[in-house]
Amino acid sequence: MLFKQMMEYVGLEPDRLQIRWISGSEGAKVAEVTREMTERIRALGPNTKMRDVK
Amino acid sequence: MKTVVDNLRREAARLLAGDEVKMVIGYAAGTDAARTTPCFATTPEQAALLTWGPLCANNLVKYLLDYRFEDTRLAVVVKGCDSRAVNRLLQDLQFPRQRLVVLGVPCGGQLDRASILSEIPPGARLQDIEDTGEDLVLVTDKGRLSFPKDRFLMDKCYRCETNMPVVADFLAGEPVPSPAREGFEHTAEVDGMEALDIADKSSFWDNEFSRCLRCTACRNACPACSCKECVFEQAVPGWQQSGIIGSKVNSLPENAVFHLIRMFHVTGRCVDCGECERVCPVGIPLRLLYRKVLKDARILYGAGTPGMSTETVSPLSEFRPDDPEEFM
Ligand code: SF4
Ligand code: SF4
Numbered sequence: 001m002l003f004k005q006m007m008e009y010v011g012l013e014p015d016r017l018q019i020r021w022i023s024g025s026e027g028a029k030v031a032e033v034t035r036e037m038t039e040r041i042r043a044l045g046p047n048t049k050m051r052d053v054k
Numbered sequence: 055m056k057t058v059v060d061n062l063r064r065e066a067a068r069l070l071a072g073d074e075v076k077m078v079i080g081y082a083a084g085t086d087a088a089r090t091t092p093c094f095a096t097t098p099e100q101a102a103l104l105t106w107g108p109l110c111a112n113n114l115v116k117y118l119l120d121y122r123f124e125d126t127r128l129a130v131v132v133k134g135c136d137s138r139a140v141n142r143l144l145q146d147l148q149f150p151r152q153r154l155v156v157l158g159v160p161c162g163g164q165l166d167r168a169s170i171l172s173e174i175p176p177g178a179r180l181q182d183i184e185d186t187g188e189d190l191v192l193v194t195d196k197g198r199l200s201f202p203k204d205r206f207l208m209d210k211c212y213r214c215e216t217n218m219p220v221v222a223d224f225l226a227g228e229p230v231p232s233p234a235r236e237g238f239e240h241t242a243e244v245d246g247m248e249a250l251d252i253a254d255k256s257s258f259w260d261n262e263f264s265r266c267l268r269c270t271a272c273r274n275a276c277p278a279c280s281c282k283e284c285v286f287e288q289a290v291p292g293w294q295q296s297g298i299i300g301s302k303v304n305s306l307p308e309n310a311v312f313h314l315i316r317m318f319h320v321t322g323r324c325v326d327c328g329e330c331e332r333v334c335p336v337g338i339p340l341r342l343l344y345r346k347v348l349k350d351a352r353i354l355y356g357a358g359t360p361g362m363s364t365e366t367v368s369p370l371s372e373f374r375p376d377d378p379e380e381f382m
Contacts, residue, residue, distance in 0.1 A: 002350055006317050009247065009346050010263075010310060011256025049256065050307045 013044055058159060058227035059106050065224050066101035069129055075155055079114045080104040080131040087180045088167050111164045113327045115139040116277045118149050129155035137219035138325035138361025139277035148280045158222025163211040163233030170206050204233055210328040212238040220362055241349045243342055263309040265336040272330035272340055278323035321347050325361040
């Protein structure tokens, strides 16, 4: 939570950070959360700010 | 001021003569009148080199870490803000209390060297700085300039929380008034930053971070950074470091990551001594980052400024059932 606020402070979309506690026996939940997170990130678009210029 | 210096020298000489400590870490006159330099006195004679005044900005507590794995006893001179760093190191078991003698000095504020030097007319040379009690007088070879003492203090001093040490075995002088001023809110600049929208924040910090040299001076001066080996040196094994430029690549995203990680790592540790910002060669407003952390830790966990006592636990080292939690 603290870190999320730090990200926001330096200008990163805070929504890019998600943390979930899932036990090894909750396979379905892993799938569901991953799907949900992918959707969320897709909506935000690529993270151009942190892309390395190489 | 004079008596404080005398007291300090006398106590340091006594400690060294009696072999109570092997070394006294303090300040000595620097290469010009507007500077002091860290001084490591090991004999009673060298104790006479010690000095104290409004130009002793360095936080000497950091040097303790260089001696943490030895068995000698040391003494260190601390101001109010530095003393918080002593408490933090003691709390983190980075230095044993039995091996430490804390020599406290009363601090009426530290001067911002750059602002003083900018007052001196071009071509003139600063020869001495005199303290008349009320005013400070810059003595140059082209004349004397006098100004009120609290005119050119460092920003942190206007917001000083403890101008007297919070921990000390010996106090070199009577308490002096705090340089803190009305109207200098702790969080004012942080609030201003938070109020910007995210694109403006992003461009502000991009602008700052793009100047970062990744010299790690900020980390090296920081008493909160006590790791023997820093995470930023682990990205590539030590023996490859000089060979691989990539490990220290200075791109803007890498710099931003460096600062974000440092920000997180000093949470609950940063005592707001301002050393990071003072030593940064490119003038990045680093305290603006770490004061945000102080503010958030205060709001989220009710944590006060770290190091005020050795009793309070750092917010990230403790779990309370009522801690705010967003991700469960
Ligand atoms: S001292 Fe300044 S330039 Fe050096 S690494 Fe720290 S922020 Fe970057
Ligand atoms: S982060 Fe800066 S202000 Fe905080 S303890 Fe380290 S050097 Fe001092």
